[in-house]
Amino acid sequence: MMTRRRLLAGTATLTAMAGVAILARPAWATVEATDAAIGAFTGGKTPEPGKITLTAPEIAENGNSVPVTVEVDSPMTDGDYVASVTILADGNPNPEVATFHFTPLSGTAAATTRIRLAKTQNVVAIAKMSDGSTFSDRKEVKVTIGGCGG
Amino acid sequence: MATPKPRVKVPKKASAGEIITIKTLISHDMESGQRKGKDGNVIPRQIINKFTCEFNGMKVFECELDPAVAANPYFEFNAKVPESGTFKFTWVDDDGSIYTDEQKIAVN
Amino acid sequence: MNKRTLAALVLLGASPLFTAARAEPVTETLEIDGEAMITEAPAPKDPPGHPFDVVKSGWLYREPDTRAMEADSFENPGMLNVEHGEEVWNTVEGEAGKSCASCHGDAAETMKGVGASYPKWNAKAGKPFDIELQINACRTAQMKAEPYKFDARDQVDLTAYIKHQSLGIPVKIDLSAGDMMSWWQTGKDRYYLRTGQLNFACASCHEKNSGNYLRADHLSQGNSNGFPTYRLKQSNLVSLHNRFRGCVRDTRAEPPKAFSDELMALEVYVAWRGEGLSIETPAVRQ
Numbered sequence: 451m452m453t454r455r456r457l458l459a460g461t462a463t464l465t466a467m468a469g470v471a472i473l474a475r476p477a478w479a480t481v482e483a484t485d486a487a488i489g490a491f492t493g494g495k496t497p498e499p500g501k502i503t504l505t506a507p508e509i510a511e512n513g514n515s516v517p518v519t520v521e522v523d524s525p526m527t528d529g530d531y532v533a534s535v536t537i538l539a540d541g542n543p544n545p546e547v548a549t550f551h552f553t554p555l556s557g558t559a560a561a562t563t564r565i566r567l568a569k570t571q572n573v574v575a576i577a578k579m580s581d582g583s584t585f586s587d588r589k590e591v592k593v594t595i596g597g598c599g600g
Numbered sequence: 601m602a603t604p605k606p607r608v609k610v611p612k613k614a615s616a617g618e619i620i621t622i623k624t625l626i627s628h629d630m631e632s633g634q635r636k637g638k639d640g641n642v643i644p645r646q647i648i649n650k651f652t653c654e655f656n657g658m659k660v661f662e663c664e665l666d667p668a669v670a671a672n673p674y675f676e677f678n679a680k681v682p683e684s685g686t687f688k689f690t691w692v693d694d695d696g697s698i699y700t701d702e703q704k705i706a707v708n
Numbered sequence: 709m710n711k712r713t714l715a716a717l718v719l720l721g722a723s724p725l726f727t728a729a730r731a732e733p734v735t736e737t738l739e740i741d742g743e744a745m746i747t748e749a750p751a752p753k754d755p756p757g758h759p760f761d762v763v764k765s766g767w768l769y770r771e772p773d774t775r776a777m778e779a780d781s782f783e784n785p786g787m788l789n790v791e792h793g794e795e796v797w798n799t800v801e802g803e804a805g806k807s808c809a810s811c812h813g814d815a816a817e818t819m820k821g822v823g824a825s826y827p828k829w830n831a832k833a834g835k836p837f838d839i840e841l842q843i844n845a846c847r848t849a850q851m852k853a854e855p856y857k858f859d860a861r862d863q864v865d866l867t868a869y870i871k872h873q874s875l876g877i878p879v880k881i882d883l884s885a886g887d888m889m890s891w892w893q894t895g896k897d898r899y900y901l902r903t904g905q906l907n908f909a910c911a912s913c914h915e916k917n918s919g920n921y922l923r924a925d926h927l928s929q930g931n932s933n934g935f936p937t938y939r940l941k942q943s944n945l946v947s948l949h950n951r952f953r954g955c956v957r958d959t960r961a962e963p964p965k966a967f968s969d970e971l972m973a974l975e976v977y978v979a980w981r982g983e984g985l986s987i988e989t990p991a992v993r994q
Contacts, residue, residue, distance in 0.1 A: 509924075511771040511994040512940035515670040526680075542668050543634055550677075551662040555655060557619035557680035563663070564670040566632070594924035605791065609782045627788040629943075671943035672785040 484540040488576060488586070491536045491549075497576050497586035502535070504575040504587040513567040513593040520550070522559035522577045522585070532559035534578045541571025567593045604628045604648075608689050610703040614681045618707075622653065622661075624675045626691050626699060632667035648673055650692040656685040683707050729921040733768035733928075734775075740988070741781050746878055749984030755883070755892070758981065759915050765985050766928035766993055769919075774940065778992035786868065786938030786990025789945045793869025796862045802853025808843075808866070811850060815873050823871030824878060824987050827976050829885035836891050836976050839867045840947070841967060858966040864945050868936045871989035879933050879983050881976070888976065895977025898970060904961030910974075913955075925994065931982030932975070934991025945990055948975060 488497065505519040522532045531554050537547040552559045559577070567573070570593050576586040609623040626648065633645025645667060653661040661677045679687070684707045691699040738745040747765035751758035767775060777783050797808045797815055812818045827836040830845075837845065840863055844855035856863035883889055899910045913922060914930030921927070935948040946954075952971050953963035964970040 507771065507773055509771070511774045514943050515940040517773045517777075519676075539668060544666065544668070546666040547668040548666060549664045551659075551664075553659050553661075555658055555660045555680050555682075557678040560678055561661070561663070562674075562676035564674050566668045566670050605788060607782065607788065607791075623782055625782065625785060625788065627785075627792075672788060674783065674785070 481540050484538050484545040484572075484574065487536075487538050487545045488574065491534075491576055492578065492584040493582075495584050497584040499586065501579075501585040502575055502577040502587045504537075504573060504589050506573050506589045506591050508590075509592045509594065510567060513569070515564045516567050516591060516593075517562060517564050518573060518575075519562040520560065520575045520577075520587075524559050524579065526552070526554050526556060526558060528554050529580070531556075531580045532577050533580050535559065535561070536576050536578075537563075537565065538574045538576070539565070539567055539571055540574065542566070542568050547573075567591055569593050604691070604693070604697075604699050606689060606691060606699050606701045608687075608701050608703055610687055610705060612704075613706050613708060616707050617680065617682060619678050619680050620705075621676065621678055622687070624651070624653075624689055624701075625672060627672055628691075628693075630665075630667065630669060630671045630673065634667065646694045648691050649694055650690075651675060652690045653677070653679070654688045654690075655679060655681070656683070660687070681705055681707055730919055731921070731926060732919065733764055733926075736768070736775070738765070738767050738775070738779060738988075740779055740875065743876055745876055745986040745988060746984065747986070749878065752980060752983040755889075759911075760929065763931060763982055763985055764929055765988065765991075766931060766934060767988065767991060769926045769928040770992075770994060774992055774994060778988065784938065784990060784992055785943070786936075786945050786992060789865040789936070789938075790869050790872045790990060792861075793865035793867070793872075796866045797869055802847065802851035804850060804852040806851045808846070811846075815870065819870050819873035821874050821877050823874035823989065825881060827881060827972065827979060829882065829888050831886055834887070835969065836888060836972055838948070838967075838972070838975055839870055840949075841972075843867065843870075859947055859950055864936050864947050867947065868945055868990050871936070871987055874987040875989065876986045879979060879985055879987065881979050881983065883976075883980065891973045891976045892980060894969075895973035895975070898974045899977055903956065904959030906959045908959040910955070910978075929981070930978065931985055932978045933982050933985040934988040934993065936989060937991040937993050939993050941994065 502520060502522045510516040520535050524532045532552050534549055534551050536549040538545040539547050547565050548563055550561045572588050572590050574586060574588040576584055578584050604627050606626040611620050614620050628648050631643055631646045635643050637643045647665060647667050649665055651663045660679045663675060665673060687703045689701045738747050747767055749763050751760050751763050767778060781787050800807045823839060827838045830837040843866060847853040847855050883892055902909045910930060913927050917927050918929050932948055936945040939946045949966035949971055952974060956963040
């Protein structure tokens with residue numbers, strides 16, 4: 451049977467290990483760094499809401515592989531299409547995740563990929579249209595630590 | 601790491617102008633450069649940094665990847681197929697390696 | 709929950725890690741590329757005493773995105789390993805100049821159902837063999853090649869390739885062969901043995917708290933029908949003995965060696981607990 455002392459010792463070890471893990475963490479991207487990345491993508495413009503839809507799970511089953519989908523409302527003709535969509539995450543070591551480039555041959559401006567999220571944070575998607583206008587959407591994804599060590 | 605192996609899923613046939621769905625997957629660790637190995641040293645970054653899809657030489661879809669893309673990068677996207685032809689897929693590794701695959705599609 | 713709260717909860721005593729949150733597993737049907745899998749089955753009645761009326765696949769306990777990833781063999785990254793396993797199957801190795809295919813031909817025919825019947829009594833060795841031990845026996849005796857080290861990439865991928873040939877076929881092991889029943893009993897004793905600083909048995913999570921949340925993990929019945937399984941955490945295929953060891957490690961106990969008698973007995977017992985469920989290799993889990 452586990453004694454109270456052994457249990458306490460185990461807990462102390464757990465806490466100590468957790469402390470080390472926190473110290474070893476790299477500096478997180480901040481909301482400011484994410485805003486800077488948004489600015490770099492849009493050329494300093496503040497993206498408007500609308501047109502772009504970001505789909506991501508409310509709770510990620512594991513932060514190592516989180517499915518995200520972006521869809522942008524656009525006719526995708528030679529004169530009016532979505533040029534690029536960038537995905538950013540404001541709680542990762544670096545905010546940049548992936549940037550998609552579309553053409554009228556894409557048919558629709560939609561893409562799905564799987565991303566890494568280090569902790570609960572906002573995922574931001576920004577679309578840049580062929581006329582230079584920009585739109586954004588964001589979703590908070592909760593990344594919780596699993597019982598089985600992560 | 602074993603040599604990365606790409607997989608792509610493209611319909612064999614489509615009608616002219618149809619918008620089809622393409623799925624791609626490639627085996628790759630996407631080593632982020634953020635992890636430490638057993639010896640305590642940082643494992644150097646090695647990721648797929650770019651993926652492109654072309655149809656008969658014309659660009660359809662492209663992605664620039666950062667280390668926050670999950671291991672075994674997966675993409676799903678669409679393509680408008682004007683005519684019969686060949687899709688060419690290219691993945692570019694940080695170490696300069698290039699992995700490719702091709703799939704033909706018949707338009708009737 | 710911060711670490712201090714967690715530590716405080718641990719000190720409170722009985723099952724503090726298990727939150728009050730409980731969720732029934734989903735009742736959806738798993739179809740992989742349109743083929744229906746058995747994810748719920750009546751518990752095996754022989755030997756008597758199975759703790760559940762219905763055995764359930766771990767797939768039913770996962771979130772929708774994870775479930776969807778397994779349902780499409782293209783989207784399942786574990787299939788990359790299965791494809792590599794096929795290459796291994798056809799690769800000549802060892803002094804005898806043979807591959808698996810030299811003796812066993814087309815795995816789609818010769819290995820169909822095999823993975824669902826393991827672990828299996830091996831009279832020569834006087835113990836149960838799982839697929840990994842059988843591969844190593846073939847490598848040393850037939851191929852005159854080195855046996856794989858535990859969790860060598862080729863071992864995991866080849867095992868997954870062989871088990872994948874039984875996709876959809878329900879698990880059914882032969883407990884009447886040799887001394888299997890005494891291994892089953894040893895495995896059962898191990899399943900209920902509390903170990904480690906957390907003082908957990910397999911049953912603490914996968915029987916008593918199956919359906920509850922252990923922090924963010926929705927605890928399944930811990931069945932083995934999907935192994936080797938693609939775990940999002942490792943972003944790779946994970947072998948059954950790797951997971952056994954991982955679970956034991958997570959209870960803060962010293963994990964037994966892979967393929968030790970202790971874990972082979974546990975594999976026999978755990979396979980029996982999940983009899984009737986389809987082989988899902990490579991399953992996708994968190």
